[in-house]
Ligand SMILES: Nc1ncnc2c1ncn2[C@@H]1O[C@H](COP(=O)(O)OP(=O)(O)OP(=O)(O)O)[C@@H](O)[C@H]1O
């Protein structure tokens with residue numbers, strides 16, 4: 529596969545979606561073949577699975593069921609959208625991927641990162657991003673941002689305790705140490721424009737190294 533696979537990760541309200549959308553628009557404007565997508569979702573079946581996972585009424589969902597549903601949506605999204613794009617040589621910008629499962633289900637839910645890693649190996653055949661930008665934001669600040677956004681529907685994961693979200697952040701911190709070659713951290717507490725410029729600079733650097741620009 530000669531495409532380039534870039535993911536963004538981080539806690540709630542870090543700014544991943546808004547920044548990635550703006551970067552996608554800018555790179556398309558520059559004439560690059562960009563596939564902008566998200567997890568869970570991005571294609572019909574995965575969006576249906578997203579609705580099941582994030583539905584506020586599904587409070588009885590078992591944590592392993594949750595991990596399996598994320599992995600199932602990931603599998604379908606990879607096979608149907610990400611792999612074909614990478615095979616064509618496109619640049620795939622994806623909002624969340626396996627690292628979210630490791631941090632949220634593996635560490636936050638306490639299933640264990642190794643167990644969650646193994647079901648995800650089955651789902652992905654070991655495909656991992658070329659680069660992952662980690663949006664580092666203070667948990668309270670991120671949650672405040674989403675609380676203020678009246679366009680965004682509150683989902684089941686948003687309703688988790690502050691403690692849970694702090695554990696997720698600790699999980700991400702462990703991943704940054706575990707995968708230093710792939711992860712790059714940016715300060716997402718900054719103003720939107722600053723975060724956008726920093727993330728765009730990192731992506732352009734990678735594209736330059738790979739001869740894509
Ligand atoms: N740097 C920033 N400073 C202030 N507000 C921001 C910043 N970045 C994004 N926002 C706002 O915060 C809210 C959440 O942003 P966004 O949806 O992009 O975050 P996210 O990381 O994708 O969140 P989630 O993963 O919870 O969906 C939006 O209302 C957005 O406009």
Ligand SMILES: Cc1cn([C@H]2C[C@H](O)[C@@H](COP(=O)(O)O)O2)c(=O)[nH]c1=O
Pocket residue numbers: 540566567568598624625626627628629630632633685686
């Ligand atoms: C991929 C993935 C996501 N999650 C969580 C993280 C968020 O709380 C939601 C997705 O909502 P967003 O607004 O699109 O960020 O799902 C998770 O727990 N595990 C995963 O693998």
